[in-house]
Amino acid sequence: MTIEITGRSAADIADSVRALIERGTLRPGDPLPSVRGLAGSLGVNRNTVVAAYGQLTAAGVVVTRGRGGTHVADPEVVPQEGFAADSVLRDVATGNPDPDRIPDPSIALAGMAGRPVLYGEPVIDPGLERWAREWMSADLAPPDLRLTITSGAADAVDRLLALALVREDAVALEDPCFLTSIHTVRVGGYRPVAVPVDDEGMTVDGLRAALDDGVRAVVCTPRAQNPTGASLSAARAADLRAVLADHPYVLVIEDDHFSMLSRDPFRSIIGPGHRRWALVRSVSKFLGPDMCLAVTASDPDTADRLAMRLSPGTTWVSHLLQRLTLSLVTDPAVAAGIADAGAHYAARNAAFAARLTELGVPVAAGDGLNLWIPLPVAARDVSEQLMRRGWLARAGDEFVLGEPPAVPRLRLTVHDLSDDDAERLAADVAAAVRAAGGRLSPAGME
Structure with a gap:
């Protein structure tokens, strides 16, 4: 494919590349001509092309890979916190606080109005x-x-x-x-x-x-x-x-x-x-x-x-x-409710961790809204098995920046589950580990 980049100035060249991307002529991952090649075809100084590519790189439009050349950027979609839209599965990957533990603002709203700012x-x-x-x-x-x-x-x-x-x-x-x-x-x-x-x-x-x-x-x-x-x-x-x-x-x-x-x-x-x-x-x-x-x-x-x-x-x-x-934060009743919520999250996470440990998936509850569960097999395999059992979980791979972890992990949000649902989820996690080829180990994992 011949790429028709035009322009005599760095700004014009950069605008030309942008236009090609916007029209779909250039797609994410496509290579751009080398600096020497484009300068020769346009009849401009190499520094002009370097400046144009520099503008595009600074704007995040292209990426430079050293000897691998310059390519159209391919923005990665990063998973986000919150409910999965349109899922028929029970979502235990939300990272959300318990809505029943969020203070009701209605009374405070009624008395907070003041003069306009x-x-x-x-x-x-x-x-x-x-x-x-x-x-x-x-x-x-x-x-x-x-x-x-x-x-x-x-x-x-x-x-x-x-x-x-x-x-x-x-x-x-x-x-x-x-x-x-x-x-x-x-x-x-x-x-x-x-x-x-x-x-x-x-x-x-x-x-x-x-x-x-x-x-x-x-x-x-x-x-x-x-x-x-x-x-x-x-x-x-x-x-x-x-x-x-x-x-x-x-x-x-x-x-x-x-x-x-x-x-x-x-x-x-x-x-x-x-x-x-x-x-x-x-x-x-x-x-x-x-x-x-x-x-x-x-x-x-x-x-x-x-x-x-x-x-x-x-x-x-x-x-x-x-x-x-x-x-809200200066209301003694709200402050007491916040303290109770913190204790609730800690207790529910600890109880679920104890259930999993008894079933052969040892885990220690940390602080926060979620549990970070070590697995003996790939987390995505376990999450796929959980989907078959009606649960939407989150593989720990999504949170990793560097090398894959030595111990795969699953992140679960379980604090708002009833006792019956928590029992069922814990049993399904253990079953999912077995179905994915993992070995349960009540004494712990290496």
Whole structure:
């Protein structure tokens, strides 16, 4: 096939390639002409083609594979959290909180109305700011802490990365990793660098290797890591802070998504001398996913940059939403309900883990909404067997950034199952392992 790329300037050449892609003449994965070849056919300097390809690469339209040439980008579809649309199967892969454990906002809504908020006013509701400062300061030592309100944790992480990075910059992500973080990094055009996670959280050797690889940002989940449920031990957090002490200008983002629901203490990897940092806490897990609000505490420079990233777009998060959040989190009955919800998730996960262990699939319950179940056979084979039994599960492969794990995993969301359904699912998991060729081992797996 002859590709009719035209143009004399870098911008015109880039526009020509874009037009060919939009018309379907060039498809994902198709190679572009070599720099030398295209420069010769167009009668332009090679640097002009290099500049054109550079513009296309920066925009994520094409990818460069060294000696493999330049190709039209093939964006990967990243799985997302939530219910599977139109599935007739019982979905135990949602990652959702229990809707019966989300506080009813109707009473708070009735009494929260106030005067209208106009352009130019403070972007953070004063009452929410006072409460949030106390909430965040309880776990952070820096005296110069600044607060920003965003439309959820994913919005905060996306904006934080955008203010610190350019396309192709490297970002350290936990491996296995939260699906939204994978999606955010890929869509942003950054290069994910996998940092393994074990039972104590992000590993020291993994972080050190990522920093040696030149990462400019680190995204860490201090507790209830999704999907593993791991939380940082005190020793691990101290070791990670020691490694980061030599890299004070690397942006460290802590995503404490489970916060108020967590059974584990918060342990930060942000040391007292670190210069660029942010702690993000969303309210979505305990007030509901539709409450799109997160509090970000950060150093002053990062806060100023984050505020600038907000200005051209949303400008501020609705003060009605901010007031509703404040009304709920300061209500003693709601606070008690949040505590009960955290205990409920922990108890239901522990009970299901005990059921599976008794049936020959040993698993330890971590913190968070999900269970991270080790398997003796490929996770996709087990998930296919579960589909035949009426369950929609999630293979752990979807969360992996680096090499396939030595022990395959299955992530299940089971906290909202009745006792009967939990018994049935546990039995079906054990049966699925057997049907996939795995051996049950009540004494544990290697």
